[in-house]
Every structure is written in structure tokens, then in C-alpha cells.
Amino acid sequence: MKKIHLFCVMLAVLFLSAFKSDRVITIFMIGDSTMANKTLDAGNLERGWGHVLGGYFTEDVRVDNHALNGRSSKSFIDEGHWDEVVSKIKPGDYVFIQFGHNDEKPKPDRHTDPGTTFDENLRKFVRETREKGGIPVLFNSVVRRNFGENPNAIAADDFRPEKADAVEEGDTLIDTHGKYLDSPRNVAKEMDVAFIDLNKATKELVESMGVEGSKKLFMWVPAGVSPACPKGRQDNTHFNIYGARQVAKLAVQAIEKQIPELGKYVRYYDFVVAKDGSGDFFTVQEAINAVPDFRKNKRTTILVRKGEYKERVIIPECKINISLIGEEGAVITDDNYASKKNIFGDEMSTSGSSTVYIYAPDFYAENITFANTAGRVGQAVACFVDGDRAYFKNCRFLGNQDTLYTYGKESRQYYENCYIEGTVDFIFGWSTALFKDCEIRSLGNGYVTAPSTDQGKPYGYVFWNCRLTADAEADKVYLSRPWRPYAQAVYIQCELGKHIVPEGWNNWGKASNEKTAFYAEYQSTGEGANPAARAPYSHQLTDISKYQPEKVLAGNDGWNPIQNGNALLTNIKR
Structure with missing residues (x-):
């Protein structure tokens, strides 16, 4: 029963989200293991760059990653994965295409040749994406971390053995993809498609980090670190979490430059x-x-x-x-x-x-x-x-x-367009807090606030243009009661529901609190607004100049979140 209310909130969020779905752009991703989503079993640290790409976009963009381990452009088509993607593409969606690692393999079920069969598969992806009103984007393969001559570099993609012995490496990063890097570029030029040279970007990244530093990007996992590979792993093809995030960042930086209509949704x-x-x-x-x-x-x-x-x-x-x-x-x-x-x-x-x-x-x-x-x-x-x-x-x-x-007694807090719910004293404490355009919802009878403002403080709680609402069972709710004698709460131009009792304020059973607490309203509206019936020790304000948000929150440093948002105050000494 504890989570029923939270479940209802989450259900409402999902329901509202459904009405936004027709405005969401989908990025479909097709490719190999360097792009693919990974299992999280046993604390697996491996990630494809497509797995983490969604964290670089606003919620106007959804990433639907269909990339799969071990697939080439040929096997992706032959196994029906491309047909599944095509069936989902809608006008305005994007398809990110990155193959090559497995097209290089000699196995007949995967192998293609650059300039002929590889290029034709890329053309098929582009052509059929456009037929559905989608926007294709071609990428070439990310770099392998291949320092020195390694005749097994390509074949090693298919294996993720646990390794305990060090691998001897050279000083120079050597390409393993050859002409497979040219095919996406050539097809993009031929068919007027956006092309992102992710190989060049990742090569520069790996070289800048050096032989040892670049291991931080790949699945070089020491023994005893991950249950997924308890003996450790030395993998120069597949990325760890950090590496995938860095490669995805390179991709979106290129997208911002080359596809500005999609780049406007990028966030870092x-x-x-x-x-x-x-x-x-x-x-x-x-x-x-x-x-x-x-x-x-x-x-x-x-x-x-x-x-x-x-x-x-x-x-x-x-x-x-x-x-x-x-x-x-x-x-x-x-x-x-x-x-x-x-x-x-x-x-x-x-x-x-x-x-x-x-x-x-x-x-x-x-x-x-x-x-x-x-x-x-x-x-x-x-x-x-x-x-x-x-x-x-x-x-x-x-x-x-x-x-x-x-x-915090010295804390200033600003709540903008927030929702706060509860039953008894559900907003309480010593701080100076300003609530603007918020919904304050009572789930049952009780008290909205219980400030404990210290004596001499200029402000406690100030509510601007807030709505006080309630569940059906709440029909006797007070605006505030003083947790400490000098409590302060002021409601300015707030809409009060019928659940607010006519007297409005409560003295917490102590008549002495009526002389020290400061409770006030200004131009309250709604069924709960009843200035004539309010508790005699409360106030109906005629001048609210001192309660302007910039004054309430200014303190000694002039903090003004309404004007400056969450910008830093560079003149504050810490």
C-alpha cells in the first residue's frame, strides 16, 4: 500500500507522455558490437556507443538501438533485422548506419567487399530509409586500438577471452579497416547523405591518449574488478562505459556541425x-x-x-x-x-x-x-x-x-513551478523559502506549513501565486501552525481551495505564539479565501513591496534565481 500513490504519479507521467510521442524524433541505430546495447548481467562493463547515446539528447529524441554483436551489413540484412527497422521508420526519423568491423571477416555469412557488395548494402539502407521518409546518416567504423603489428587484430573482435598475460604492443596506432573506411564516405557522396568520419575522430582520441592512456577507453579490465570477467580482459575493440560515452560525445559533436536540425537537441x-x-x-x-x-x-x-x-x-x-x-x-x-x-x-x-x-x-x-x-x-x-x-x-x-x-537556518531556497504534497506540517523548518507558481496539495486534514523561523529573521515562508489543492478526504486544513514562536508564513495572490478552514491559522495550542508569529495574506482567491473570518492575530497585507522575490532571497550577496536562473555567483568567496 505504501507505493500506491507513487505508482499513480508514475502512471500519470506515462499517460501524459503518450500525447508527446508523435513529436518525438527516433534515431534508429544499425551496426555491430561497437555500437550495440550490452547485457548488464554480472556487472558487465562493456558498452556500445549507441547504448549511451540517448544521454546526449533532450527527450525530443529517442534512441532505438538495433545494432548487434557480430553483425555485418550482409548478416544484418540476411537475418531480417533490417526489415524490422524499416517497418518502424516514420517520416523525420533518422537511421544511423555503421558497419565494417564484421564485413572484413572472411566468414561467408558475413563477408562483403568494399567497392561492390559492401557499398551496395549501404545503398540499400539509404534508399529504403528514404522511401519511408527517414533520414539516413552514414558512419565509418570506429578505430581499433591496434598499437603495432597484430595479424590477429580483426579476428580478435569475435572473442572476449579472459586474459592474464600482458600483450606486447608497439608505439604506433595502425589502421586495420583499410578500404572499408572509404565505402561509407563514397556512398554518402554518391547519394548525397550525411557522413560522419567517426574513425578519424576516434583515431585522434586514441592517439592523443597514448598507448597506456587509451586503455581507459576499452575493455582492459584488471583481474578481480568485474564478476563478468573475474580474470580480467584485454580487448582493443570494445568500449567500456567511459569509452562508449567518449565516442558518443564525438558523434554528437559531429552531428551538431553536420546535421544542425538534429544537433539542436544535443545536450552535454x-x-x-x-x-x-x-x-x-x-x-x-x-x-x-x-x-x-x-x-x-x-x-x-x-x-x-x-x-x-x-x-x-x-x-x-x-x-x-x-x-x-x-x-x-x-x-x-x-x-x-x-x-x-x-x-x-x-x-x-x-x-x-x-x-x-x-x-x-x-x-x-x-x-x-x-x-x-x-x-x-x-x-x-x-x-x-x-x-x-x-x-x-x-x-x-x-x-x-x-x-x-x-x-538550514541560513539557507535560502527557491521553488518554482513545483508540486508538494502531504498531510501534517508537510512544509516545515527554519529556512527562508520562496514558493512561486507551485501546487501545494493536502492529502488529508492537517497543516500545510510549520515554520520555525528564528527571532529577528526578516522572512520565513513566502508563497507567490500558488494553488492550494486537496484530495477529497481533506476538508479541514490550516495554512500554518508555528513550530517555533517566531514562525513566519505569507501567502501572496494564492488560490486557496475549500479545504482551508475559515480561521486559516493555528497557534499550536499556545496563545503566546499569537504574539510572536507573523502570519499574513495578500489578495487570496478561491473558496478557501475568507479574510473576514481569519484568526485575529493574522494580517491582511496592503503593501507587498518587501515581499518581492528578489528581496526575500537577496541575503547579503544579492542572490536572484528568478533573474539569473541557476547561474553561478562568481563573486562569492567560499
């Missing part, structure tokens, strides 16, 4: 997190750990591809300037709660229950869902924010009691 991220192996990491925490400590004046961007990541994420104070960007349907979730016992038998506590902890300054999140699926078991935090200048855009915070913990 420092790290990609993906459950399907198409990224650098499988978990968000692994990506956070990889961020250099105190990386000043630059942002580290992390793409979180769609999927549910069940993990506890901690962003320590040293991991500054992180931008966490989610694809649609990216959810970070856990199910801890305050009264749950830890390994010592102690209760976790409210602070110890959170799914995500953000201690670092200048954190930015976009299109991420932060969820705690513990259910109605008391306090169970989805997101705990301590760092200063935290900015959340188009994010969702899912939970029940104590969903969003604005923890």
Missing part, C-alpha cells in the same frame, strides 16, 4: 545516471560521489534518466554547484520514517528519515521527483535541505507528514 552533461546502463552510473549517489570537491565557479551537471531510483542520497557540503536534471519520470525514493529502528535499535528520528539530504550550497534540481513512500506512519521526510541558495524547478515532493524539511 558531466555525468549521466541511468538504470538501463546508458549512463556513467546506475545510482544518483555514485554520481554525487564522483563530483570533485569544492569545484568552484563551474557547475557539475548530472542527468538522471527516467526510472525509479530507490536509494538514500546525501549531497555533502563539499559537493558544491551541482545541477541535477531529471528526464520525465525520474524519481528518487525511499521509505524510512522517524519511528523506524536503525541498526542499533534507536528510532531514526525525523531528521534521520529523509530520502535526500542536501547540505551543499548552490544546488539546483529540475524535473526530479523526491519521494518518501513510508505512508502514514508519522514523520517521513522526502527532502531535507540545509545548503544555501537551493533552487528547485519543476520538481515534485511526495510524502505525508513532514514531506519537505527546509532545515
Whole structure:
């Protein structure tokens, strides 16, 4: 039962996504093992560059990778794989074509000759793609890491043996593809097709890294590192995760230059997190750990591809300037709660229950869902924010009691177009936080906020143009109650649903709080707006000049995320 609500949210996301499918461009990929998707079994570290390509595009582009290990242009056609791709191509889709590694092999079921049979197969791919309204793009083969004379270099593609003995190598990178590199170029020129010389790009990359450094790109795996090859592996053809990402990056850089209509969808991220192996990491925490400590004046961007990541994420104070960007349907979730016992038998506590902890300054999140699926078991935090200048855009915070913990006393936080849900005190804490154009949804009766603003602080919570909505069971909800005596909450031009009680505010059972807390509204609308019936210690504002967002968030450094987005403040000393 804990995950029912989260499941419904994910279902809604998928339902809405269905209406976008007719606008999505599909890149179909056909080729060999250097391009193909790989199994993730036993911690396999091998990746084809097509496996990771999707992390370099916006969600306007979908990668459908049909490349297969061991296939040549001939066997790909003969086995019916090309017919399967052709049946799916729609006008405006792209087909990326890269063969050669296996066309070189002497086996009759795979071999083709450059200038004749290889070229004719490439023409077939181009011609039939165009007949379906698709856009073909020809690539030549990526380089083999062949330093020195190696007569077995081509045949070695078919084998992935575990190796313990060192391979003797020379100093010069020697080509193994010969005229097979010319065929895609020649056919592209003949048929007026875009051609990307990925061999040249990868050759330059390998040479720049040198004999030893270039092993970092390929499946040179030491013994004992991967269960998939416990004795190690020395493979000069197939890429590891890092290598595949670097080759895909070279491909999209070429696409930007040569195919600008597709290049406009290219995006570059420092790290990609993906459950399907198409990224650098499988978990968000692994990506956070990889961020250099105190990386000043630059942002580290992390793409979180769609999927549910069940993990506890901690962003320590040293991991500054992180931008966490989610694809649609990216959810970070856990199910801890305050009264749950830890390994010592102690209760976790409210602070110890959170799914995500953000201690670092200048954190930015976009299109991420932060969820705690513990259910109605008391306090169970989805997101705990301590760092200063935290900015959340188009994010969702899912939970029940104590969903969003604005923890840092010196923290300023900005929430733009976000969705926050819960039952009791589901936005709470000490921070200065401004919510703009957000939906604040009550799942049951209770209190929307419980600020604990310190005495003397100019601001607590400020809501601008937000919508307060509710599930059917919620019919008695207060705008706020003071967790600490000097709590502050101000609602400006917000639409309040009928679930908001006429008195609006609650004193948490202490009359003394009425003298110290500051609760106010300005031009509330909706069925829950009732200024005449509000608690007498609350205020109806006539002047909101001091509550302009740039003033609320300015602090001593002039932080203005509305004007500057998530740009870095280069004048801040750290």
C-alpha cells in the first residue's frame, strides 16, 4: 500500500507522455558490437556507443538501438533485422548506419567487399530509409586500438577471452579497416547523405591518449574488478562505459556541425545516471560521489534518466554547484520514517528519515521527483535541505507528514513551478523559502506549513501565486501552525481551495505564539479565501513591496534565481 500513490504519479507521467510521442524524433541505430546495447548481467562493463547515446539528447529524441554483436551489413540484412527497422521508420526519423568491423571477416555469412557488395548494402539502407521518409546518416567504423603489428587484430573482435598475460604492443596506432573506411564516405557522396568520419575522430582520441592512456577507453579490465570477467580482459575493440560515452560525445559533436536540425537537441552533461546502463552510473549517489570537491565557479551537471531510483542520497557540503536534471519520470525514493529502528535499535528520528539530504550550497534540481513512500506512519521526510541558495524547478515532493524539511537556518531556497504534497506540517523548518507558481496539495486534514523561523529573521515562508489543492478526504486544513514562536508564513495572490478552514491559522495550542508569529495574506482567491473570518492575530497585507522575490532571497550577496536562473555567483568567496 505504501507505493500506491507513487505508482499513480508514475502512471500519470506515462499517460501524459503518450500525447508527446508523435513529436518525438527516433534515431534508429544499425551496426555491430561497437555500437550495440550490452547485457548488464554480472556487472558487465562493456558498452556500445549507441547504448549511451540517448544521454546526449533532450527527450525530443529517442534512441532505438538495433545494432548487434557480430553483425555485418550482409548478416544484418540476411537475418531480417533490417526489415524490422524499416517497418518502424516514420517520416523525420533518422537511421544511423555503421558497419565494417564484421564485413572484413572472411566468414561467408558475413563477408562483403568494399567497392561492390559492401557499398551496395549501404545503398540499400539509404534508399529504403528514404522511401519511408527517414533520414539516413552514414558512419565509418570506429578505430581499433591496434598499437603495432597484430595479424590477429580483426579476428580478435569475435572473442572476449579472459586474459592474464600482458600483450606486447608497439608505439604506433595502425589502421586495420583499410578500404572499408572509404565505402561509407563514397556512398554518402554518391547519394548525397550525411557522413560522419567517426574513425578519424576516434583515431585522434586514441592517439592523443597514448598507448597506456587509451586503455581507459576499452575493455582492459584488471583481474578481480568485474564478476563478468573475474580474470580480467584485454580487448582493443570494445568500449567500456567511459569509452562508449567518449565516442558518443564525438558523434554528437559531429552531428551538431553536420546535421544542425538534429544537433539542436544535443545536450552535454558531466555525468549521466541511468538504470538501463546508458549512463556513467546506475545510482544518483555514485554520481554525487564522483563530483570533485569544492569545484568552484563551474557547475557539475548530472542527468538522471527516467526510472525509479530507490536509494538514500546525501549531497555533502563539499559537493558544491551541482545541477541535477531529471528526464520525465525520474524519481528518487525511499521509505524510512522517524519511528523506524536503525541498526542499533534507536528510532531514526525525523531528521534521520529523509530520502535526500542536501547540505551543499548552490544546488539546483529540475524535473526530479523526491519521494518518501513510508505512508502514514508519522514523520517521513522526502527532502531535507540545509545548503544555501537551493533552487528547485519543476520538481515534485511526495510524502505525508513532514514531506519537505527546509532545515538550514541560513539557507535560502527557491521553488518554482513545483508540486508538494502531504498531510501534517508537510512544509516545515527554519529556512527562508520562496514558493512561486507551485501546487501545494493536502492529502488529508492537517497543516500545510510549520515554520520555525528564528527571532529577528526578516522572512520565513513566502508563497507567490500558488494553488492550494486537496484530495477529497481533506476538508479541514490550516495554512500554518508555528513550530517555533517566531514562525513566519505569507501567502501572496494564492488560490486557496475549500479545504482551508475559515480561521486559516493555528497557534499550536499556545496563545503566546499569537504574539510572536507573523502570519499574513495578500489578495487570496478561491473558496478557501475568507479574510473576514481569519484568526485575529493574522494580517491582511496592503503593501507587498518587501515581499518581492528578489528581496526575500537577496541575503547579503544579492542572490536572484528568478533573474539569473541557476547561474553561478562568481563573486562569492567560499
